[in-house]
Amino acid sequence: MDTVFAMSTAPGKAGVAVLRLSGPAAHEITEGYAGTLPPPRELRLRRLHLPCGGLLDEALVVVFDAGQSFTGEPVAEWHLHGSIAVQRKALAALGAEPGLRPAEAGEFTRRALQNERLDLVGVEGLADLIDAETEVQHRRALAALGGQVSKKIGDWRADLVRAAALVEATIDFADEDIPEDVFGEVSSLLGRTKTSLTEELAGSPAAERLRQGFEVAIVGAPNVGKSTLLNRLAGRDAAITSDVAGTTRDVIEVRMEIAGLPVTLLDTAGLRETDDPIETIGVDRARSRAATADIRVVLLGPGDGRPAEALEDDIVLTAKSDTATSLSEGVSGLTGAGVDALVAELGHRLQGRTQSAGIFDRERHRIAARDALEALDRAEVHVEEGPHSAELAAEELRAAARALEGLLGQVGVEDLLHEIFSSFCIGK
């Protein structure tokens, strides 16, 4: 039985995010990250270290023994900080562990059933639920890019079926009148699929943003009008404003829609050196959140120059420009001057980012794609070795298709045979 893992809490930012591992290696893996395991069923604070070095998070960790867990298997739960970056890092690190894989939809529940751990009352509704989830995913896959997604998946499928069929034909119909020199075409099909998968992987972060939302951080010196601008953009008093510098201590988030895209606006503490320990924490948070945001709007006080720490693609604006008529003159949260122009600019930039958005918008997709790519790499090596390694090339092609199965739908042997029989005259 594999060990599987997944976030057990809803995606996105939250106070706490629970990552669950279930399976024989769940405890051992947790011990690797946490150093020591807490006693079973007791919550303990642990610093989780990544295998490649570096701190993942400080988290509450709890482990359950086999027979005393939700799934009936050894289970570990990591109660992480609900930061998207932390969650993503954790999932990526676990995905790279040998023998671990992301849980399929409903897999924890299925294991619980299999091990007779789940109360069966009401379980009939479960299938509907899981179906609903996959159906929504499917609909999205079909609809998201106006059929482009299904076309792309269809193209991969056709290429992989064709490549596998060519290889299988040389194996199963060796005594027939079919050409042996199919390996050139197989190579080019493999190359094409690999390139396309690689491109999709590169576009995956943008795709995830499309699903989970972009972040726009408003940063700047204290009392420069960040919160006022946030309230104006949000159309409500989300942040407390006052004349007192340093009013905003924590990061304030507002969900809104810009140019049809989901956006989380972040209002942050004003950046300054301070002796106030609470404000210091706020300033640190502001810096770290701003660093991972997709776009930073840097507000300047009247007469301030562009700060050295502003990045090239930050939007740098003069705040409190109550009579501004264009973005170059600045913006005013108070009067709303320049706000439309700012929204337009944000929309323009965010849409630019969606251009590269791929169809993989989940860690599960990325891991599947990376597994498939690795299998295709190995297949390529065997294809180059020529006919005597045909069965190994075929094995890796199967592995690639299996990795992508959730996206492609199953590639069955009948698909291969159909391709073989329509391509070659078989039957001596």
Add this chain to the structure above:
Amino acid sequence: MKRDFDVIVVGGGHAGTDAAHAAARAGASVALVTLRRETIGVMSCNPAIGGLGKGHLVREIDALDGVMGRAADAAGIQFRLLNRRKGPAVQGPRAQADRAAYMLAVQNALVERPGLSVIEGEATDFLMDGARVVGLSLGDGSEIRAAATVLTTGTFLRGVIHIGDVSRPGGRVGDKPSVRLAERIDSFGLALGRLKTGTPPRIDGKTIDWSAVEMQPGDADPTLFSFLSKAPTLRQVACGITHTNERTHDIIRGNLGRSAMYGGHIDGVGPRYCPSIEDKIVRFADKSSHQIFLEPEGLGTDTVYPNGISTSLPADVQEDYVRSIRGLAAARIEQPGYAIEYDFVDPRALRRTLELREVPGLYFAGQINGTTGYEEAAAQGLVAGLNAARAALGKEPATFDRRSSYIGVMIDDLVTRGVTEPYRMFTSRAEFRLSLRADNADQRLTPFGVALGIVGEDRCRAFEAKARDLAAARANLEALTLTPRELRAAGIDVAADGGRRSGFDLLSFPQIDYAMLASIAPGLDVHAPDVREQISRDALYARYLERQERDAAAIARDEAEAIPDHFDYAGLKGLSNELRDKLERARPETLGQAARVEGMTPAALTLLLARLRRARRKLA
């Protein structure tokens, strides 16, 4: 109830003979009922056994001490290992067989088998006890009673033979169809489909200009089927190879309207991998030539089987196009080619034992289940005969799974997914292909056969000796560890990096073979050649085998989850109608099998599992 035999097997073809033999090995008293004793073991299509996937099946039949492998070895007049230059997992043994010698070998195997009687007669009806089949009535009015009956009557269900626009009812040429038995089967209300298959004209070899065709000899070092055979017994011969040409194609194109198939006389679905010559010329119009193998039918006959030109054209057209082919200008046709159309029973009506779910006591094997090929038939015969005997003797069923045999792959495909064209084995059907090799069929199945009590003492002893040698060789290889420096000192080229490796690991390197290691560690040369070869192959695939074992373990768990016979799919809320229909048709016996039903979703499986658990808890 009084019975005359434990098991009756109807039909003396490849399914019937291996069924009867297996049932007898399993300890049952067996009656094999056939129209004519002298046609037992007849090869009604091409005179060859084995091939890719098929050769694997023959090895598995042999590993279980069945008939086909030894008969093929006794009758083989040309042995070729297909895919010799590809990886060992996809190499398949194949042999041309002397028809007469093959029949004799099969008939002898039956005669020598204690507990097995042959009864000549026409099976006209089943004896019924309610829904259960309890025996057979014969054409002469006599009745035979038995606990289980295996029907292996090939294409007899509404079989129609077509030669051009002439058609007549019949199974293979010369046999008469049994109408009453067909009506009885109709009364069971099984889902039927219609298939077709064809044969080429048979040619008098004395009229072939052998100097004008290319000759293909067998392998210099023949690979036999049986683990107990050492060498061929008959004189070995070569096959001829010739080709059709544009003129052949013109003749066929000009007469397509007179072909039974293209004249609209045939509705059945034919196999895509064994098309008629008409089909080839229509579907692959841009190909100007097709290959034909001229296969001798035996040492004591001149008849030649031209493999590659099966046809349903009228006899005169067959003669015209045959004579347009190089080497065949003066060829005399001994018997024209023909197409045959027949009904098959949707095999989803069967359990994995090949017993009909709705008609207890009745087992089907071979072409009637929608398969084609001697090897597929014999393997089903073995499964049906074995299980018929076990049922008759009050024992648990013996089933085969996809992880350990091609037999299991075939049975699972048939009873879970059904067939749409005549089903033939291919290696690509086996997802665990790298571990299901022809060379290790004995390792995979002989212990299973021994446990079932169907393996004779000779084989048992030979197997145990080989298993001991294999284990010792494996231990010696694991114990031998070498550093790159030591290897290079022995003249073996390996990269300098990397640590000490075991002999077994080293065998997976393409540049290292067993002989090299034996030259460094002389203790290794005590092991038998077949053991060396098999262990080298295990090493070659070791990395993949680990992965396949993980996949197999996941499947095993679902396979352990049994679904009762009369599970109520209609009462499962949340199943689509289409899926419910498919599940009701296939009636999977395990959750693993249900997962392979076309269109199955993870959600539906979860639902099914939950219901199974609840039902069990209620019972407890």
